[in-house]
Amino acid sequence: MKIDLHIHTTASDGRLSPAEVVRRAVELRMHTIAITDHDSISGIEEALTEARRNPQLMLIPGVEMGADVPTGEMHILGYFVDPYSTRFCRTLEKLRNSRATRSRKMVDRLADMGCQLNWEHILSIASGASIGRPHVAQAMLERGYVAVLQEAFDKYIGDDSPAYVEREKLGPIQTVELISQTGGLPVLAHPAETENLDSVIEELKPAGLVGIEVFYKDYDEQTITRLVSAAEKHNLIPCGGSDYHGFEDDGNDIGRCDVPLETVERLIALQKERGQDLRN
Numbered sequence: 259m260k261i262d263l264h265i266h267t268t269a270s271d272g273r274l275s276p277a278e279v280v281r282r283a284v285e286l287r288m289h290t291i292a293i294t295d296h297d298s299i300s301g302i303e304e305a306l307t308e309a310r311r312n313p314q315l316m317l318i319p320g321v322e323m324g325a326d327v328p329t330g331e332m333h334i335l336g337y338f339v340d341p342y343s344t345r346f347c348r349t350l351e352k353l354r355n356s357r358a359t360r361s362r363k364m365v366d367r368l369a370d371m372g373c374q375l376n377w378e379h380i381l382s383i384a385s386g387a388s389i390g391r392p393h394v395a396q397a398m399l400e401r402g403y404v405a406v407l408q409e410a411f412d413k414y415i416g417d418d419s420p421a422y423v424e425r426e427k428l429g430p431i432q433t434v435e436l437i438s439q440t441g442g443l444p445v446l447a448h449p450a451e452t453e454n455l456d457s458v459i460e461e462l463k464p465a466g467l468v469g470i471e472v473f474y475k476d477y478d479e480q481t482i483t484r485l486v487s488a489a490e491k492h493n494l495i496p497c498g499g500s501d502y503h504g505f506e507d508d509g510n511d512i513g514r515c516d517v518p519l520e521t522v523e524r525l526i527a528l529q530k531e532r533g534q535d536l537r538n
Contacts, residue, residue, distance in 0.1 A: 259289045259519055260286060260287065260288045260289055260513040261289050261290045261291070261498075261517040261519065261522055262283070262288065262290075262291050262292070262499045262500050262502070262512050262513045262514075262517065263290070263291070263292040263294070263318065263320070263335070263337065263497050263498060263499040263517060263521070263522075264294050264322070264335065264447070264471065264474070264497075264499025264500060264501045264502070265279055265291055265292065265293055265294060265499065265500065265501075265502045265512060266293075266294065266295055266296065266322075266501070266502060266504075267279050267293060267295055267301045267305070268301065269293075269295040269298045269299075269300045269301025269302075270295035270296035270297070270298045270301075270322075271295075271296060271384070272295070272502070272503050272504055273504025275301070275304065276293060276301035276302070276304040276305035276308070277304050277305065277307070277308040279293065279305065279502075279512065280305050280308040280309050280315065281308065281312075283315055283512055284312045284314070286511075286512060286513050288315055288512065288513055289315070289316065289519070289522070290315070290317075290318065290522045291316075291317060291318070291512065292317070292318035292319075292320040292335075292337055292499065293317065293318075293319060294320040294322040294335050294336075294499070295322065296322050296323075296324065297321070297322075297323055297324060297350050297353055297354050297357075298321065298350060298354070299319065299341045299346065299347065299350065302319040302339075302341035305317055305319075306319065306341075316522070318337050318338060318522075319337075319338060319340075319341050320335060320336055320337045320338070320339060320442075321335070321336045321339050321350070321437075321442070322335050322336075322447060323336065323350075323353075323433050323437070324390060325428055325429055325432070325433040326425075326427040327429075327430065331390055331391075331392065332446075332452070333446075333447035333448065334430065334433045334434055334437065334444050334445070334446060335444070335445040335446075335447045335471070335497070336437035336445070337442060337443040337445060337525055337529075338441065338442055338443055338525070339437065339440060339441065339442035340440055340441045340442070343440050343441070346440040349436060352426060353426070353428065356425045356426040356427065357390055357425065358389045359425070360423045360424070360425035361389040361390065361393065361394055362377065363423040364391070364394055364415055364421050364422070364423050365377055365380065365394065367420070367421040367423065368394075368414060368415075368421045371414070371421060373398060373401070373403045373414070373421075375394070375397045375398065376397070379397055379400075380393050380394060380397045383396050383397060391410075391415050392407070394410070394415055395407045395410035395411060395415065398410045398414065430461070430462055431461065431462060431465045434462050434465040434466050434467050435465045435466060437466070438465070441532075443468045443525060443528060443529060444465075444467050444468060444469075445467070445468060445469035445470060445497050446458070446459070446462065446467060446469070446470040446471065447471050448471055448474050448501065449470050449485065450474070450477060450484075450485065455488060456488065456491075459488065459492045459494070460492070463492060463494070467494065468494060468495055468525075469489070469496065469497045469521075470485060470488065470489055470494050470496065470497065471485075471497050471498050471499065472485040472486055472489055472496035472497065473496065473497070473498025473515045473516055473517045473518075473521075474501065474515060475499070475500045475501055475514050475515055495521060495524045495525060495528070496518075496521060497517070497525075498515050498516075498517040498521070500512055500513060500514040500515055502514070
């Protein structure tokens with residue numbers, strides 16, 4: 259019984275359209291999938307329409323939001339988000355626009371400092387996703403202005419650095435609260451590399467965090483065991499997914515992880531407990 263709760267489409271930076279993702283999931287005889295595009299829920303309606311033609315597949319409408327932290331972004335997944343929420347759609351649009359505007363201003367400041375970057379190349383690095391500081395840092399690395407990505411943040415574009423530009427943004431707590439307030443279930447994405455994970459969870463759980471990704475693509479047994487322990491310690495739902503895009507993930511495919519059915523059952527139970535409709 260295959261389950262994948264982390265899939266991207268052409269609504270952000272994926273290769274397949276939302277309908278194509280659903281059809282691929284049906285081909286693979288998936289039980290449940292979640293569409294989780296970056297800062298976008300524009301592909302959910304198309305996916306839901308296709309899923310209704312295939313009642314054997316459960317589709318969870320979702321999103322992956324990038325919350326601002328000093329070294330880049332912390333990603334928060336939202337399950338059972340309302341794709342028809344005007345408030346949520348407008349907030350996501352504002353966040354996407356603010357990222358692009360801020361990044362363009364940083365590129366201008368970097369040029370004044372002698373770091374000449376090509377904006378079109380930065381757009382290609384982002385591959386359709388919301389533009390952020392990591393994309394600018396990658397462009398600096400490729401041009402040889404920095405030796406490692408972290409140097410770009412430390413010397414140029416990190417908070418209080420010379421080329422830093424403020425933007426309209428949400429922090430991790432605000433992001434979790436927004437997802438919760440619009441009917442979704444917030445889950446911390448790919449947390450294996452998160453520093454001070456226990457502290458992060460303790461900070462986000464009061465805001466509404468209900469789970470963390472445990473069964474993530476390429477996580478080894480040792481990592482999964484550690485994250486299962488963290489989920490149990492903090493009474494969080496252990497989630498997971500392939501983070502499928504279809505481009506850079508060589509050999510990756512939808513369903514490339516072993517997410518237990520219990521995960522979906524717990525998410526559904528929690529959503530029903532909160533009195534939300536399950537759209538499919």
